[in-house]
Amino acid sequence: xxxxxxxxxxxxxxxxxxxxxxxxxxxxxxxxxxxxxxxxxxxxxxxxxxxxxxxxxxxxxxxxxxxxxxxxxxxxxxxxxxxxxxxxxxxxxxxxxxxxxxxxxxxxxxxxxxxxxxxxxxxxxxxxxxxxxxxxxxxxxxxxxxxxxxxxxxxxxxxxxxxxxxxxxxxxxxxxxxxxxxxxxxxxxxxxxxxxxxxxxxxxxxxxxxxxxxxxxxxxxxxxxxxxxxxxxxxxxxxxxxxxxxxxxxxxxxxxxxxxxxxxxxxxxxxxxxxxxxxxxxxxxxxxxxxxxxxxxxxxxxxxxxxxxxxxxxxxxxxxxxxxxxxxxxxxxxxxxxxxxxxxxxxxxxxxxxxxxxxxxxxxxxxxxxxxxxxxxxxxxxxxxxxxxxxxxxxxxxxxxxxxxxxxxxxxxxxxxxxxxxxxxxxxxxxxxxxxxxxxxxxxxxxxxxxxxxxxxxxxxxxxxxxxxxxx
Amino acid sequence: xxxxxxxxxxxxxxxxxxxxxxxxxxxxxxxxxxxxxxxxxxxxxxxxxxxxxxxxxxxxxxxxxxxxxxxxxxxxxxxxxxxxxxxxxxxxxxxxxxxxxxxxxxxxxxxxxxxxxxxxxxxxxxxxxxxxxxxxxxxxxxxxxxxxxxxxxxxxxxxxxxxxxxxxxxxxxxxxxxxxxxxxxxxxxxxxxxxxxxxxxxxxxxxxxxxxxxxxxxxxxxxxxxxxxxxxxxxxxxxxxxxxxxxxxxxxxxxxxxxxxxxxxxxxxxxxxxxxxxxxxxxxx
Ligand SMILES: Cc1cc2nc3c(=O)[nH]c(=O)nc-3n(C[C@H](O)[C@H](O)[C@H](O)COP(=O)(O)OP(=O)(O)OC[C@H]3O[C@@H](n4cnc5c(N)ncnc54)[C@H](O)[C@@H]3O)c2cc1C
Ligand SMILES: Cc1cc2nc3c(=O)[nH]c(=O)nc-3n(C[C@H](O)[C@H](O)[C@H](O)COP(=O)(O)OP(=O)(O)OC[C@H]3O[C@@H](n4cnc5c(N)ncnc54)[C@H](O)[C@@H]3O)c2cc1C
Ligand code: FES
Numbered sequence: 001x002x003x004x005x006x007x008x009x010x011x012x013x014x015x016x017x018x019x020x021x022x023x024x025x026x027x028x029x030x031x032x033x034x035x036x037x038x039x040x041x042x043x044x045x046x047x048x049x050x051x052x053x054x055x056x057x058x059x060x061x062x063x064x065x066x067x068x069x070x071x072x073x074x075x076x077x078x079x080x081x082x083x084x085x086x087x088x089x090x091x092x093x094x095x096x097x098x099x100x101x102x103x104x105x106x107x108x109x110x111x112x113x114x115x116x117x118x119x120x121x122x123x124x125x126x127x128x129x130x131x132x133x134x135x136x137x138x139x140x141x142x143x144x145x146x147x148x149x150x151x152x153x154x155x156x157x158x159x160x161x162x163x164x165x166x167x168x169x170x171x172x173x174x175x176x177x178x179x180x181x182x183x184x185x186x187x188x189x190x191x192x193x194x195x196x197x198x199x200x201x202x203x204x205x206x207x208x209x210x211x212x213x214x215x216x217x218x219x220x221x222x223x224x225x226x227x228x229x230x231x232x233x234x235x236x237x238x239x240x241x242x243x244x245x246x247x248x249x250x251x252x253x254x255x256x257x258x259x260x261x262x263x264x265x266x267x268x269x270x271x272x273x274x275x276x277x278x279x280x281x282x283x284x285x286x287x288x289x290x291x292x293x294x295x296x297x298x299x300x301x302x303x304x305x306x307x308x309x310x311x312x313x314x315x316x317x318x319x320x321x322x323x324x325x326x327x328x329x330x331x332x333x334x335x336x337x338x339x340x341x342x343x344x345x346x347x348x349x350x351x352x353x354x355x356x357x358x359x360x361x362x363x364x365x366x367x368x369x370x371x372x373x374x375x376x377x378x379x380x381x382x383x384x385x386x387x388x389x390x391x392x393x394x395x396x397x398x399x400x401x402x403x404x405x406x407x408x409x410x411x412x413x414x415x416x417x418x419x420x421x422x423x424x425x426x427x428x429x430x431x432x433x434x435x436x437x438x439x440x441x442x443x444x445x446x447x448x449x450x451x452x453x454x455x456x457x458x459x460x461x462x463x464x465x466x467x468x469x470x471x472x
Numbered sequence: 473x474x475x476x477x478x479x480x481x482x483x484x485x486x487x488x489x490x491x492x493x494x495x496x497x498x499x500x501x502x503x504x505x506x507x508x509x510x511x512x513x514x515x516x517x518x519x520x521x522x523x524x525x526x527x528x529x530x531x532x533x534x535x536x537x538x539x540x541x542x543x544x545x546x547x548x549x550x551x552x553x554x555x556x557x558x559x560x561x562x563x564x565x566x567x568x569x570x571x572x573x574x575x576x577x578x579x580x581x582x583x584x585x586x587x588x589x590x591x592x593x594x595x596x597x598x599x600x601x602x603x604x605x606x607x608x609x610x611x612x613x614x615x616x617x618x619x620x621x622x623x624x625x626x627x628x629x630x631x632x633x634x635x636x637x638x639x640x641x642x643x644x645x646x647x648x649x650x651x652x653x654x655x656x657x658x659x660x661x662x663x664x665x666x667x668x669x670x671x672x673x674x675x676x677x678x679x680x681x682x683x684x685x686x687x688x689x690x691x692x693x694x695x696x697x698x699x700x701x702x703x704x705x706x707x708x709x710x711x712x713x714x715x716x717x718x719x720x721x722x723x724x725x726x727x728x729x730x731x732x733x734x735x736x737x738x739x740x741x742x743x744x745x746x747x748x749x750x751x752x753x754x755x756x757x
Contacts, residue, residue: 178689178691179689180509180516180555180556180558217556217557217558219559219561219690219691222499222561223495223499223558223559223560224495224499244691244692244693245692245693246693246694246695248695248698248705250705254705255698255699255700255705255724255728257727257728257730257731258731260695261695263693263695264688264694264696267688267689267693267694268688272515272516272688273513277735277738278735278738278739278742279513280513280514281513281514281515281540281541282515282516282688283732283735283736285731285735356727357723357727404691404692405692406691406710
């Protein structure tokens with residue numbers, strides 16, 4: 001690109017995405033950012049200076065050819081941009097919404113060294129939405145049938161990616177999903193206002209059209225075991241079962257009525273649609289004063305979900321300070337706009353209930369930051385005699401999830417580490433068991449959608465060569 | 473699809489379904505359960521697998537209409553499909569030859585007791601059954617239970633059949649008799665299970681109960697079904713549903729099962745007054 005053109009492009013300011021006003025959006029579950037118009041998308045795409053050595057690509061876990069898809073948008077070839085994205089990323093409409101771009105591609109963006117980075121995430125979302133909404137989704141070429149069968153366990157982002165990749169290579173793929181709907185955390189965890197479920201459903205429908213068979217209501221380890229799948233004619237198995245075992249805090253009163261795990265709270269509301277009770281049958285206790293414990297994306301999602309159920313107050317209680325919040329900056333910002341009350345350096349000691357065993361209050365203690373711990377973050381330590389009581393009627397515990405032990409416990413010869421995560425070969429995703437591969441949160445612990453998808457792609461390649469050569 | 477191939481009314485508001493669910497019919501063992509959803513807007517509810525016929529690919533479910541979902545379920549007929557059924561969930565009962573096994577079922581709790589009694593009988597136990605019901609008309613599975621029991625006692629609250637009184641009294645009498653009770657398994661209303669654990673506690677008799685907390689996923693993912701067991705959290709859907717009753721906090725379970733009493737009432741009202749016709753139409757068409 002000519003130096004002059006670069007100069008011109010650098011003059012353009014980043015285009016924020018229009019959003020629903022905070023006052024309005026807390027009354028509904030519609031998506032918060034409203035998307036780009038084609039004109040704005042083109043303008044934003046023009047900010048990319050088409051670096052010869054694009055650092056953004058090295059910031060992307062699946063190495064999307066970012067300059068190429070952005071330039072296609074600048075030229076107005078939106079469908080072309082979507083197809084370029086899909087060469088590397090099977091779920092761009094999802095990733096454009098939920099990836100932490102500020103820590104990945106946009107962090108590395110050269111334009112961002114001086115000004116604000118190119119809004120790569122917003123552009124990704126725009127192109128993918130454009131393609132989907134126009135219904136111009138192109139079915140990729142499917143290679144001739146290889147006669148091989150693969151079972152994918154879990155329909156989260158890692159499993160969906162494996163399925164899509166392998167079906168294109170000509171293998172027969174069946175996904176087994178424990179719940180009644182596929183999507184994993186995208187379906188039951190991440191709320192509608194951040195990731196509309198219709199988008200997840202469209203992605204799943206796309207896989208079905210490619211020929212992937214999806215069997216819901218199948219808990220592997222119960223309905224069938226991994227060994228039975230291998231015996232029943234599947235040539236390889238991918239385990240993408242996620243990190244779905246909720247941790248509790250082990251403090252008194254945690255089983256009072258009104259104390260939820262974030263998984264339960266979000267599943268009731270997202271998957272079972274309790275926010276539309278009684279139109280939908282599954283209830284959730286609404287509550288007047290709600291406290292969410294934790295500081296990650298799950299905590300933010302739980303709090304922002306609860307504020308949409310019209311309570312008086314929602315607190316986020318986090319034992320470290322604002323600087324250590326693991327949630328995405330954008331989510332914290334959105335949450336603050338919506339009126340969340342952050343209580344930093346605060347830890348719960350016990351929950352207090354009334355005679356009927358319903359939650360009434362939480363006793364907390366103030367913390368201060370001490371020496372750095374193993375994670376490199378400063379360790380929170382309680383300040384003696386600083387206890388105080390906060391009246392609440394709903395508590396959501398969002399301190400993390402562990403791996404579900406069901407599959408390791410029922411699968412002969414599958415090695416796990418001391419936390420119960422499945423151990424895999426870093427290059428192939430192969431496990432200690434022949435023909436069995438794994439990836440995503442069940443391997444990494446809580447991670448991200450894009451890393452789960454990256455694992456899926458890696459495992460799909462390894463499964464493909466395993467099926468053809470019999471080698472891992 | 474999960475088609476209902478047989479529907480029977482066992483007593484007012486209590487139904488028995490035989491449902492096509494091939495895989496589950498093959499796999500299930502006594503003590504396990506399924507979770508089902510009746511229609512798209514519906515709740516996921518757990519029901520015990522009472523029996524199965526692997527050669528026909530059917531499982532037997534018995535349920536009592538207590539709220540919206542079970543009411544809608546009871547409105548289904550032979551030939552209708554149940555939208556989702558997942559299972560078999562939970563750990564199977566640990567069945568071996570204990571010697572003299574006393575199995576106790578209260579009300580609808582007789583349904584989950586039946587497959588376990590059958591399993592215990594097959595394993596060589598002397599099975600002594602105690603069945604309790606409020607009155608004669610609502611006693612279920614008496615004939616089936618007789619077939620798998622060496623001895624059977626029936627109690628009704630009003631004395632309309634068997635002995636007048638509660639299952640706990642019958643249990644106490646058994647313990648006081650010549651018989652050496654090697655194990656007790658009881659399923660029924662939570663207060664009943666709590667009471668029978670108090671009967672056996674002084675004698676240190678191994679006492680198992682099958683718990684019925686509120687569930688959502690049934691795979692250990694949400695924690696809705698958690699109980700206190702020796703003061704520690706256990707998930708009934710994956711660690712149970714059977715537990716050593718002497719170590720369970722029943723009072724907490726009773727309180728937790730009342731979590732949604734307001735919402736459950738609202739759901740029932742919406743069924744009769746607003747959504748009723750729509751829902752029933754859906755099922756008849
Ligand atoms: C509330 C919340 C918000 C998040 N927000 C973000 C975000 O903004 N951005 C981001 O990048 N990441 C986010 N994450 C993390 C991200 O969602 C996960 O890293 C990702 O979904 C992991 O994908 P996965 O394929 O490994 O598993 P999952 O998405 O967990 O899916 C696993 C699937 O396997 C099924 N399953 C489990 N056991 C069995 C079995 N035995 N048999 C059959 N099926 C089984 C489960 O039902 C589930 O559907 C968030 C997570 C949560 C909980
Ligand atoms: C492992 C297990 C096995 C069971 N087996 C049987 C059985 O064989 N036959 C039978 O009739 N019942 C059984 N139940 C109870 C049955 O699940 C409930 O009666 C049913 O969920 C009520 O739903 P509803 O919408 O009709 O009533 P609701 O109005 O929702 O509730 C009525 C009562 O049922 C309980 N309940 C509500 N929702 C749930 C839920 N999701 N899970 C569990 N309990 C709930 C509530 O505590 C309440 O007291 C079992 C429960 C469990 C946990
Ligand atoms: S029902 Fe969700 S963990 Fe048991």
